[in-house]
Amino acid sequence: TNIGSILASVNPYKPxxxxxxxxxxxxxxxHRLGELPPHIFATANECYCCLWKRHDSQCVLISGESGAGKxxxxxxxxxxxxxxxxxxxxxxVSEKSTHVEEAILES
Numbered sequence: 001t002n003i004g005s006i007l008a009s010v011n012p013y014k015p016x017x018x019x020x021x022x023x024x025x026x027x028x029x030x031h032r033l034g035e036l037p038p039h040i041f042a043t044a045n046e047c048y049c050c051l052w053k054r055h056d057s058q059c060v061l062i063s064g065e066s067g068a069g070k071x072x073x074x075x076x077x078x079x080x081x082x083x084x085x086x087x088x089x090x091x092x093v094s095e096k097s098t099h100v101e102e103a104i105l106e107s
Contacts, residue, residue: 002038005046009038011069020076027084040073044080 001008018024020041032049036042036043047058060077062070 002034002042005033005043007030007040007043009040009069011067011072014038020079022083028080029084029087040076041080044077045084046074047077048081048084 014022024039028036028039028045031042031045033046035040043060047060050056051058062073062077064070
């Protein structure tokens with residue numbers, strides 16, 4: 001659920017098909033925060049948009065207990081931001097990732 005610009009999420013401890021797919025990235029990149037159901041991609045899109053509007057650094061705080069999914073959430077945020085940066089260069093979101101993206105996601 002969203003609480004303003006805060007996303008409170010729960011680790012379902014099981015895969016949910018399509019939840020973090022390229023189609024989900026494409027959907028959330030076209031909408032503002034609050035226009036679609038709460039999602040980590042909505043939070044990432046808001047961060048990305050504010051970065052370009054304000055020309056100022058952005059920060060996303062990911063918090064939770066051990067096993068809550070902080071590392072996976074970070075990877076998803078980086079996946080979205082990487083896809084957005086690739087699309088701003090004219091590459092389709094579905095295009096294979098670059099070596100730079102892979103290095104960032106592996107870190």
